[in-house]
Amino acid sequence: MATKQGTRLRRAASMTSAQDIVSEEKKERFKQADKPIHRHADSLFSTDSGFTNYRGLLNLCLILLVLSNARLFLENIIKYGILIDPLAYLQLFLSQPASWPNLCLLLVSNVFILASFYTECFLSKGIISEKLGLVVYTTNLTLLLVIPAAVILYIHPNPVFSVVTLGTYTLIFLKLVSYASVNKWCRQQRAEKKKIKRTKSVSISEKGASTVANGREETIWVNYPDNLIYSDLYYFMGAPTLCYELNFPRSQRIRKRFLLKRFLEMLFLSSLIMGLIQQWIIPTVRNSMKPLVEMEFGRVVERLLKLAIPNHFIWLMFFYWFFHSTLNVIAELLRFGDREFYKDWWNSETVNQFWQNWNVPVHRWASRHLYKPLIRRGYNKLHASVAVFFLSAFFHEYLVSIPLQMFRVWAFTAMLGQVPLALIQTKYIPWKYGNIVVWLSLIVGQPIAIFAYFHDYYVMHAFTSNATA
Ligand code: 3VV
Secondary structure, eight states, X not given: OHHHHHHHHHHHHHHHHHHHHHHHHHHHHHHSTTOOOOOOOOOTTSGGGOOOOOHHHHHHHHHHXXXXXXXXXXHHHXXXXXXXXXXXXXXXXXXXXXXXXHHHHHHHHHHHHHXXXXXXXXXHHTSSOHHHHHHHHHHHHHHHHHHHHHHHHHHOOOHHHHHHHHHHHHHHHHHHHHHHHHHHHHHHHHHHHHHTTOOOOOOHHHHOEEEOTTSOEEEEOOOTTTTOSHHHHHHHHHSSOSSOOSSOOEESSOOHHHHHHHHHHHHHHHHHHHXXXXXXXXXXXXXXXXXXXXXXXXXHHHHHHHHHHHHHHHHHHHHIIIIIIIHHHHHHHHTBOOOOOOOOGGGOSSHHHHHHHSOHHHHHHHIIIIIXXXXXXXXXXXXXXXXXXXXXXXXXXXXXXXXXXXXXXXXXXXXXXXXXXXXXXXXXXXXXGHHHHHHHHHHHHHHHHHHHHHHHHHHHHHHHHHHHO
């Protein structure tokens, strides 16, 4: 990459000197009698010309994109009329009493959080051994994943609310793993310190609060085991991160204007997303039923491409809504200083880069609590990556299969497939096409997964209703 950039810089420098020569040449030619107009020159589209300014063409692409999608949107309105009904979501929630178990489950999650808290307190005081602590933690975390899944499978609540519940439980699971690991590291450090008889401890009052240059961040230093209090754990549970720390960077105040802007974005985008799902996604998916069940290949591909566009728009909006607006609202309210929830994933030139940049909280958790520990234990990068993507694949399947009451492995395969996809891309696809591969896998991959689940869900339910009829 560095050499490519160097070549570009050299080319730009040589272009500037070439322009000087051309203007000198022009002056010379002006003096000649036949007023020559030709000179050695490359066509702009040739690589050798060094021409890179495609801004106008980019604008054209944008205009065509807007026009073609405006046409699609208009076609949709003409065909179906206005399908957006803001009250439908509320009715869905209120008319299905079976959704209330989801709320109860969310409240019950506190039991698992408190179980971890008391385990940590006992561990820090030496009341229970590390081995027993591990057993208690493993049992607690297993129950944390099994109990909500069992309740949902037994009661069959609304799948949408079940996804939210299981998503919250997944976040709590990841957070508690981080909480346990960090507290264990602190205990190990305390034991080492005791061993080398350096009993000098630094109390909160000694370190005090420190403020960095711009005065926007403050740090109140907490040492282990002073962190083992309810407020610290619940702050972490609410904070927009999956990685526990004893001393999170904190902002000094809540910026009201910033908070209001993000909050309005949150409201606007969530309404837009829900409206677009009703108006665009549901009719497209419904219309795909026949070709999907009959497995007409050409029609299925046509439906897939039709779904790809609205699905991708909604996904992009979801990204902004969740990673920018919502997480910033939470962070602002909690005065949480680290706002790096995403990096420039849209420029990713490899699949690996995409996973590093798209969901930073999950990536940091995966890297800190699974990938790096495995590497430290002597596993190579490929094995460590497979382990991370395996866990990620498990959670994706957990979040889809249980609410839909349907055990397929599409989400699992899609996530685990990222490892071979990354390998194939690095080995066979030229670097300059990397970004296109990333975009294509996002644009086409998601509707394939939606159709796979929809097909199976429809076939399964049609079969069940036929059997009962
Ligand atoms: C509800 C929100 C969300 C859905 C996204 C899922 C992934 C990405 P690398 P290298 P230095 C895992 C659990 C997931 C659960 C899923 C949860 C669902 C959440 C539910 C939330 C609702 C909606 C929408 C999503 O977004 S789901 N994301 O699954 C997983 N993959 C990765 O994170 C990475 O690809 C990973 C960790 C596998 C590899 O990361 O950066 O490509 O690896 O080798 O470059 O280095 C990593 C670190 O290791 C060190 C390096 O120096 C580096 O450290 O710079 O980060 O500090 N390292 C490497 N080799 C080393 C060596 N030999 N010795 C020491 N250190 C080494």
